[in-house]
Amino acid sequence: MNWLLDLTPDEWNAIRLSIKVATVAMLASLPPGILIALLLARGQFWGKTLVNGLVHLPLILPPVVTGYLLLLTFGRRGPAGAFLADHFGIVFSFRWTGAALACGVMGFPLMVRAIRLSIEAVDRKMEAAAGTLGANPPWVFATITLPLILPGLIAGAILSFAKAMGEFGATITFVSNIPNETQTLPSAIYTFTQVPGGDEGALRLTLISIVISMAALVASEVLARRVGRRMDIE
Amino acid sequence: MSVLVDIGHRLGGFAIDARFESAGRLTALFGPSGSGKTTLINMIAGLIRPDKARIEVDGRVLVDTNAGLFVPKHKRRIGVVFQDARLFPHMSVAGNLRYGRWFTPPAERYADMDAVVDLLGIGPLMDRRPAKLSGGEKQRVAIGRALLASPGLLLMDEPLASLDEARKAEILPYIERLRDETKIPIVYVSHSVAEVARLASDVVMLAQGHVIASGPTEAVMQRLDLLPAEERGEGGAVLDTRVLRHDETFGMTVLGSAAGEIRVPRLAMKAGAAVRIRIRARDVMIATEHPAGLSALNILPGTITAISSGESPAVDVGIDCNGATVLARITEQSRRTLKLHLGGKVFAVVKTVSFDRASTSAGLPGEADG
Numbered sequence: 001m002n003w004l005l006d007l008t009p010d011e012w013n014a015i016r017l018s019i020k021v022a023t024v025a026m027l028a029s030l031p032p033g034i035l036i037a038l039l040l041a042r043g044q045f046w047g048k049t050l051v052n053g054l055v056h057l058p059l060i061l062p063p064v065v066t067g068y069l070l071l072l073t074f075g076r077r078g079p080a081g082a083f084l085a086d087h088f089g090i091v092f093s094f095r096w097t098g099a100a101l102a103c104g105v106m107g108f109p110l111m112v113r114a115i116r117l118s119i120e121a122v123d124r125k126m127e128a129a130a131g132t133l134g135a136n137p138p139w140v141f142a143t144i145t146l147p148l149i150l151p152g153l154i155a156g157a158i159l160s161f162a163k164a165m166g167e168f169g170a171t172i173t174f175v176s177n178i179p180n181e182t183q184t185l186p187s188a189i190y191t192f193t194q195v196p197g198g199d200e201g202a203l204r205l206t207l208i209s210i211v212i213s214m215a216a217l218v219a220s221e222v223l224a225r226r227v228g229r230r231m232d233i234e
Numbered sequence: 235m236s237v238l239v240d241i242g243h244r245l246g247g248f249a250i251d252a253r254f255e256s257a258g259r260l261t262a263l264f265g266p267s268g269s270g271k272t273t274l275i276n277m278i279a280g281l282i283r284p285d286k287a288r289i290e291v292d293g294r295v296l297v298d299t300n301a302g303l304f305v306p307k308h309k310r311r312i313g314v315v316f317q318d319a320r321l322f323p324h325m326s327v328a329g330n331l332r333y334g335r336w337f338t339p340p341a342e343r344y345a346d347m348d349a350v351v352d353l354l355g356i357g358p359l360m361d362r363r364p365a366k367l368s369g370g371e372k373q374r375v376a377i378g379r380a381l382l383a384s385p386g387l388l389l390m391d392e393p394l395a396s397l398d399e400a401r402k403a404e405i406l407p408y409i410e411r412l413r414d415e416t417k418i419p420i421v422y423v424s425h426s427v428a429e430v431a432r433l434a435s436d437v438v439m440l441a442q443g444h445v446i447a448s449g450p451t452e453a454v455m456q457r458l459d460l461l462p463a464e465e466r467g468e469g470g471a472v473l474d475t476r477v478l479r480h481d482e483t484f485g486m487t488v489l490g491s492a493a494g495e496i497r498v499p500r501l502a503m504k505a506g507a508a509v510r511i512r513i514r515a516r517d518v519m520i521a522t523e524h525p526a527g528l529s530a531l532n533i534l535p536g537t538i539t540a541i542s543s544g545e546s547p548a549v550d551v552g553i554d555c556n557g558a559t560v561l562a563r564i565t566e567q568s569r570r571t572l573k574l575h576l577g578g579k580v581f582a583v584v585k586t587v588s589f590d591r592a593s594t595s596a597g598l599p600g601e602a603d604g
Contacts, residue, residue: 123320125316125318125320126320126322126323128281128307128320129314129316129320129322130322130333131280131281131306131307131308132279132280132281132307132308132310132312132313132314132380132383133308133313133333133334133337133379133380133383134308134309134311134334134336134337134338134383135308135333135337136306136308137308139337140308143333144322147324148323148324
């Protein structure tokens with residue numbers, strides 16, 4: 001057991017960083033995720049198919065391609081990257097924030113899909129009933145729609161978190177593999193496999209990776225069940 | 235308090251062109267399914283935007299397409315009780331009841347929580363989830379939720395249609411109390427003659443998107459020819475009466491009406507109480523002389539004022555009994571044999587046992603003739 005918990009500072013940092021990156025990626029993609037899911041589920045607008053395609057792009061492109069595209073747009077000299085750095089002091093390239101951005105983008109289609117499905121399952125008659133009781137559209141969304149899609153929100157959030165925990169290709173392409181800054185668990189495992197005698201470290205981090213993923217899954221199950229029981233739809 | 239609706243709307247191949255005005259306490263929109271009742275209700279509630287319309291509630295213009303005016307549903311202050319209740323599954327009964335109240339400006343909150351809970355008998359349900367309620371309980375909570383938003387008008391869209399007979403009988407008295415004890419005017423959608431005759435003060439009869447008759451319930455319900463085919467057997471005269479006395483020996487109640495005394499099976503009401511009865515036309519016999527040796531107890535003298543051909547072989551005969559009109563549905567053969575003609579003096583004969591719970595109910599206060 002000792003060999004498992006006897007982690008070097010670098011390994012600890014990789015774990016901490018992975019959890020931080022995945023959490024930030026998940027939380028930051030929730031608001032745009034809900035917005036896009038609403039738009040796709042209910043919006044009737046020209047170019048809906050295009051938006052849907054763009055959202056799903058990270059799912060079908062090779063992760064390296066997504067990472068490279070991020071580098072081109074959000075890198076120091078990229079249009080979006082330069083703008084954000086000059087005006088808001090937000091820098092993505094070779095920073096942990098860049099890793100979070102890459103993970104968020106890669107998990108985005110999964111999150112949007114889950115939320116969109118749950119929005120489409122909402123009985124719109126409930127919303128109409130709330131309207132006749134005096135609730136204006138924003139209140140209807142906050143008090144009726146949001147609570148009814150909560151199970152879908154949780155599922156989407158956990159999918160995004162899990163995807164972020166395992167993201168490798170886009171992250172390493174966009175922000176490289178810098179210990180203590182952008183070296184997440186998958187990058188650290190990859191590094192171990194590239195050096196002689198790194199098998200033990202790779203196995204150690206692999207097991208830890210499994211534990212964290214399982215814990216997230218169990219937590220989502222418990223949460224979803226509690227929400228389901230609250231609504232008697234279990 | 236009045237409601238004015240004037241709507242022209244096209245939905246695919248179906249056109250609605252309906253105009254009615256009512257100042258009644260409970261106005262029934264009555265007609266077969268597919269006649270546009272629910273569409274009208276949804277337009278009054280603001281759930282559907284009509285092509286051309288003018289809708290007013292108590293002088294407040296809610297829709298006027300000529301002026302480009304359309305008040306959104308959340309600003310109309312119109313309560314709606316849907317056929318499928320539509321309780322919010324993620325809130326308790328208490329949460330559902332409080333929902334509308336929350337969005338009502340304090341100055342306009344007239345509905346009192348305790349009074350409404352008491353009126354509908356939903357006190358014991360407060361902590362339950364909607365999924366744990368029976369169909370009848372759900373509808374009572376839905377009524378309470380609409381009332382507690384302190385609406386200026388209550389719309390009820392076939393609130394009993396999805397319930398079995400026992401549940402209907404459970405809720406009807408609450409709707410009667412609602413009609414008699416609150417000041418909110420009600421527009422009630424139904425395709426059931428029994429419900430309309432029992433509850434409505436006024437009726438707007440619809441067919442294929444058009445108003446084919448409207449007016450006080452007693453008058454409209456006599457147009458048997460307008461009733462949907464499957465409900466025609468239920469049609470007949472609607473009379474507002476009062477309890478004169480009870481006949482304990484034979485378990486009967488004697489009602490006083492303009493037409494004379496009418497004996498019905500014992501009612502659980504006090505002497506003087508208003509009772510509305512519906513005399514199904516098919517339950518009425520006609521005699522040209524005062525019958526003797528007949529078991530039927532109600533024999534009402536009158537004059538024939540209308541003879542209209544019903545579906546073969548039936549004809550509908552209207553008999554004016556001292557100001558109250560009783561309808562009889564008899565065969566064409568009987569009409570010829572008895573030589574019935576307009577102005578003829580006859581007797582309408584009704585068996586006491588032909589009255590049942592569906593045809594006797596608490597009447598609207600102040601509308602009884604006796």
